[in-house]
Amino acid sequence: MADPSTYRPKPGEIPETPGVYKFRDEHGRVIYVGKAKNLRQRLGSYFQDVAGLHRRTRSMVTTAASVEWTVVSTEVEALQLEYSWIKEFDPRFNVKYRDDKSYPSLAVTMNEEFPRVQVMRGPRRKGVRYFGPYAHAWAIRDTVDLMLRAFPVRTCSAGVFKRSQQIGRPCLLGYIGKCSAPCVGRISPEDHRELAEDFCEFMAGRTGEYLRRLEAEMQQAAEELEYEKAARLRDDIGALRRAMEKNAVVLTDDTDADLLAVAEDELEAAVQIFHVRGGRVRGQRGWVTDTMEDVTTADLVEHALRQLYGEETGGPDSAVPKEVLVPAIPEMAEPLRDWLAAHRGARVELRVPQRGDKKALMETVQRNADQALVLHKTKRASDLTTRSRALEEITQALELESAPLRIECYDISHLQGDDVVGSMVVFEDGLARKSEYRRFEIKGFTGQDDVRAMHEVISRRFKRYAAERAHASGRELPEPAGESGESGAAPLDEAGRPRRFAYPPQLIVVDGGQPQVAAAVRALAELGIGDVAVCGLAKRLEEVWLPGEDDPVVLPRSSEGLYLLQRIRDEAHRFALAYQRKKRAKSLTAGPLDDVPGLGETRRKALLKHFGSLKRLRAATIDEICEVPGIGRKTAEAVAATLQQQEPAAAAVNTATGEIMD
CATH class of the missing domain: 3.30.420.340 (UvrC, RNAse H endonuclease domain)
Incomplete structure (x- = not known):
């Protein structure tokens, strides 16, 4: 256990400017990353009497063996640098949220020639638009099934799509009208992309305008006596309204907002997030973390916002909404607002709801966070206790x-x-x-x-x-x-x-x-x-x-x-x-080419692919072998010499069958 006074910097060495600091242990590992508006004031708080520190902060400073800092120009730069260093070093004493379950999202692969609608989990990919996350994958599939009537976007895998192109026939969804069948050319790539964009606009909450447009088309079709078209549009409108009803209306003003609530105790914290788009709850997710330092609710909110929006890059695919509702405003509120605005590409409101529907919904999110923390502690208690007891028994026995x-x-x-x-x-x-x-x-x-x-x-x-x-x-x-x-x-x-x-x-x-x-x-x-x-x-x-x-x-x-x-x-x-x-x-699968000095697996495969068989390679000249990419003359000569030495054995007659063995 180190004494913090042994590595404490002199007060005059620490600048009074914004910056980011790192504590390292005796082996050079980064164990904590933090930021500060005033580095001297913040770092000085770690080197007071150890007995007066929070026990996790005390554990961190006694584990550390050195501290270093980097000065930046603004608090926004400090926020960005701290986030990138936490991602890079994964410090053990920083707050690290982990999903309390695996949440699926509805994804539209706008980065493909023919965008596909599918259920996706895991990290987000560039060029893919996401909606959610949702509590269950079946809820996504039910919603998509209703919407495919109005938006017959491709949902098949790459293998099914390629197979349909080869045989010239669409899959079942193409026959029943739930896919526009771009695989067989029923719709052009441009029209199919426009259809996928309409699907995304509808899922993003801009439903009223699209429904009014469909209703106008239905009325016009009825006036022109195109009753089949009018009936189809009527059914499309009904399907979309049923899809909308699956998401309860919680805010009446078509608000786009994320609501974040925190439940915490001395050891752990749980975060719940509701994604509201167009006044409806479009998704929900939750995280849990060990509070490895002396953090407040505002600090936990800041960490959660950085993790939630840290991968967003702005633009139409950005998941950062106009408004973020939180239980407490972080200390560096303005830099955080600027950081969120940079990710969204527009202004973002960060505030605590005080009254009305938004406060009532925040109370619902808080109840979910409280229950998530209780559930997590119940699940983990036995496992954590068992591991602690095992380590204690090993310590005593040895x-x-x-x-x-x-x-x-x-x-x-x-x-x-x-x-x-x-x-x-x-x-x-x-x-x-x-x-x-x-x-x-x-x-x-x-x-x-x-x-x-x-x-x-x-x-x-x-x-x-x-x-x-x-x-x-x-x-x-x-x-x-x-x-x-x-x-x-x-x-x-x-x-x-x-x-x-x-x-x-x-x-x-x-x-x-x-x-x-x-x-x-x-x-x-x-x-x-x-x-x-x-x-x-x-x-x-x-x-x-x-x-x-x-x-x-x-x-x-x-x-x-x-x-x-x-x-x-x-x-x-x-x-x-x-x-x-x-x-x-x-070793059992080693072939004749394995004996060629300096010839690796990649070039062996290239040789066999170029000539098609070992027999043809044996018959090739050195100049022909040199034509293979990556094979020089010296290597070609080594290949030819090795194969010539092996040729008598390769041409041995199998006495059992009378066949020539290659």
């Missing part, structure tokens, strides 16, 4: 100084001594961090020597950590051998940040008993690392082995700590086995 919040587990896999590989899996707070998994290809020896392989894997992994520490102290270490998926020995990436691979765990778990544990301890000792705990989990009796101990630690079979160690060990075994099988499959 006599650790603190709970192992980061655990790394290693396993070795091979097939009777061949294709030896290693794996590293990472669990943080009892949960898998798959983005930080690593795999190792162990070359230079064969045989069933798991102890030697474990020593090499641990050495290669911790040379990065040792290199970082040596760099900090001015010493030099040799470059470590590269592992699969990593390059070089530098512990810093292109942006000057430490690689995640260099972060040390609190506990190392190896799959095995005393020999594997001893190999891991020896590898750490050779690198001068003595502050990482090591244990082994033997499969036979699920015993936990500690360094230098003759007898294992036996945890009860019902222990949550033992169950967590088993999960971590099994995950390492699965990851290692998957990599070993992949390597074995690749």
